[in-house]
Amino acid sequence: MSNRGVVRKNEKEEENLISMVDYVRVSFKTHDIDHIIQNVLHINRDYMTEKPKGFYGYIGTWEMDMIKVMYSSPDDERGILIEFSGKGCRQFESFLECRKKTWFDFFQDCLNEKGNFTRLDIAIDDKRTYFTIPSLLEKAQKGLCVSRFRKSDYNGSLDIGDGRLGGTTLYFGSKKSDAYLCFYEKNFEQAEKYNIPYEEMEDWNRYEIRLKNERAHSAVGELIKDRNLTSIGMAIINNYVRFVEEDGPEEKRKRETSPFWLEFIGDVKKLRLYTKPQTDFYEKSRNWLKNSCAPTMKMILEADRALGKNDLSDMITDAELQDKHEKMLEAYLTPIHEMVV
Amino acid sequence: MSNRGVVRKNEKEEENLISMVDYVRVSFKTHDIDHIIQNVLHINRDYMTEKPKGFYGYIGTWEMDMIKVMYSSPDDERGILIEFSGKGCRQFESFLECRKKTWFDFFQDCLNEKGNFTRLDIAIDDKRTYFTIPSLLEKAQKGLCVSRFRKSDYNGSLDIGDGRLGGTTLYFGSKKSDAYLCFYEKNFEQAEKYNIPYEEMEDWNRYEIRLKNERAHSAVGELIKDRNLTSIGMAIINNYVRFVEEDGPEEKRKRETSPFWLEFIGDVKKLRLYTKPQTDFYEKSRNWLKNSCAPTMKMILEADRALGKNDLSDMITDAELQDKHEKMLEAYLTPIHEMVV
Incomplete structure (x- = not known):
């Protein structure tokens, strides 16, 4: 596995449902x-x-x-x-x-x-996938979603050859408003980004709660009160969106919540805030050098050897570090505890 | 009908299918x-x-x-x-x-x-609507589209209340490439833009052929040769996308073209380049003034009357035209034939 955070099939993850700031x-x-x-x-x-x-x-x-x-x-x-x-x-x-x-x-x-x-x-990262995003869209199109939001936008792609769906993204609420949800298929996004065949990716849905202005500020107040994510995850996802059964009263608000949604929300309730600390300020540049420049460096080095020259080493000796390189290097070489105040 | 180009139901249009640069x-x-x-x-x-x-x-x-x-x-x-x-x-x-x-x-x-x-x-504006965009998307998802493009993106929206679809947009080909098609529901777009209920809008699909770089340049060459749009409309839409029947040979390229598509392409063949000249350089500012500022002007005028003041007329007298206003006025007041060289 690369260190890019891409997770392919069969790589075990400890938790199915994790949430992050x-x-x-x-x-x-x-x-x-x-x-x-x-x-x-x-x-x-x-x-x-x-x-x-x-x-x-x-x-x-x-x-x-x-x-x-x-x-x-x-x-x-x-x-x-x-x-x-x-x-x-x-x-x-x-x-x-x-x-x-x-x-x-x-x-x-x-x-x-x-x-x-x-x-x-x-x-919220969901690697168990309590539901598929296209199935959620289909339910919404059948009018099986109860929500305080009026509108849902979606986008997706398909392979014209066989009609197979690529990643689907579903929004609840308007992107312009102060609160909306974005549900998408992270596995497709990652496959696209890193050019990996979809089939090799494990299931991975991502649910994002995006809050602005007063909504963001009051959510922080709630978070501090409880010191966990339960209140906010629940308050937002469950209070805004609920999927109901096809059978039942005419008025869909009165219908029973679908079992798949109940199970999902039940687990969202137990969510704790997860952290994945990263200190790769320097790593990023190093990986770029390795992936994008190493072949050229090697080529020059081989020419140097053949011709008895020192072009590559001269190049490195003569290079001047920009301020950002100095800082990156410093941050990399300094134990993190020395950087905190 | 307003002069915004919005067409509501029951307003006759002479042609069902027109094309424009x-x-x-x-x-x-x-x-x-x-x-x-x-x-x-x-x-x-x-x-x-x-x-x-x-x-x-x-x-x-x-x-x-x-x-x-x-x-x-x-x-x-x-x-x-x-x-x-x-x-x-x-x-x-x-x-x-x-x-x-x-x-x-x-x-x-x-x-x-x-x-x-x-x-x-x-x-290409299609007011007869040879097909609906969502039905085209459905066919593509069933693998009934034969195309030189590999991928199709789509987006849309729905009313969460009843699941009813808002406007759907379907792309054939990648938006990043030098040639792609964009099919969308212009009636929904206009309804959204001018805040008119969907129900009041007549059917209106819009098909756009977007060409860049070498593709754009060679299309112009073709256009000049024939002095009509037939070659380009046909060359592009029909050569890039074709919808076929569910029945027939396993290999879908060998299947018969669906009748709805044949009829559409038949009419695209007859297309001529349509023009809708507009001279509203000045009108736009005038409408903005009317819609956004007139109530305030009226309010001030009424206060002026009540208090025996001349605030509004002083304001107008003292205003200085910016260069753009001078030009707009000039363009408005000058017969267009005096502006051509």
Whole structure:
């Protein structure tokens, strides 16, 4: 197995259903970036890189790969924004783990500093596959879904040769709204991404809960209260979407919940927040070098040998590390506990 | 009927199947923008506006609403790019019509100036609806589509309340490739856009042929040869996609084409290029004013009356027209034949 997180058939996983924090955006109405990095991230800023660019109107970023802290100009009320993508969440977990802290502690730190959460994604990986996404779509098309959402979007692909379905994605609620669910077939996505035949992939559904603005902020409040995911997973998935039987009362809300959904929700109730800490800031570049550049390096080395030259080693000696390389190397060589504050 | 081009039920259309040029991008390896505007667009540059911005690496744009001509810096081999969006194509048709010219003449002008076509979209509007898009998707899923494309993507939406389908879109071929087809339900798109109940919309499918780079350029060559769309519509739709019967030989390529598809292709063969010239450069702003600002204007006027003030009229007197307003007004007030060169 490669270290890309791709899971092929027959590779055992301990848990069938795991949940993770998958995206975080939290803003602070302050311009004291040292204070936020020290008291919220607890990372030594010396190991981070500054870039004179940001998104969403922020003018600069302090970052360690996908862990990003953006700042605005002193007269801009935006203040500071912490953003972790899915990868950034995994990387931040290595810092949490080192400090023997959890996401709940991070959320609390944010609230202590009057942070305002504007985005929170929770992802649930389902490797048992309680249902298939196309079957869920079919049920929704038959009107067997009871939901507070009015609309569902979907997309998918098929092999024209034999009509076989590729990955299907199903959304509950509008992508523009402050709360929606996205259910998709992670195995197809991974097969596509890494060019592996579908047949070799194990079953793997991914359910994502995407919350914005007030919805994100209040979900964090709930999470801290219980210090587990039960409330939020349940509150969101079960309160928003329920699949019912075809038989029963005319009014579908009064019908019984389908057994497959009951079983799924029963297990969602037991979910704990899972962490998969990653410290591959350096690994990523190393793998890129290995995969994309190694053949060329080898070719040059062979030419050097044949011609009695030192082209490759000269090239390496003469190269200048960019700031990001210095930081990456430093982060790689520094035990993580030395980077936390 | 509004002037937005929305067609509700029971409004007669003369033709069931019409085709249009729906996107054009053509580049010229010259920096002589006066020459291109004069000899390819045949529009008097005095009626166009210059903007110090462009896309795809171009640094500036001369435009008349959606008719755009971008230029690069003198040392940049990009040269000049003409781009018409769907709306731009309709607007350009008013200039063609005025000069008693057709798209074929424009294409010929481009080739005379060594233009290189990098995008060409042909759209076919089907108001008879030879088939429904969801039924086509179903057939493709049953493996009843014979195609040179390997993959088909689709997306759609449904009403969770009753499972009813919203608009479905079906692609043949990859959106990243140089040739693909996009079939969608224009009535649903329009209903969504203008917030009209689906039930009030007449049937309306839209089939788009999207060609890039060499595919776009050679299609233009074909178009000029025949001076009609038959070759291209047929060459593309029929050669790329064919729906066959469930019964017949095991190998589906050998099966008979389904009657519904034969009938559709038969009519595509007879297609002529349709034009819908539009001269609404000014109308657009006027409608925006009417729809978005008129209530506020009225409110202020009423306050003025009650208080004996002249706030609204002062506001109008004191306003300064931006360059774009001047141009729009000029274009609106100038008979189109005075703008062509």
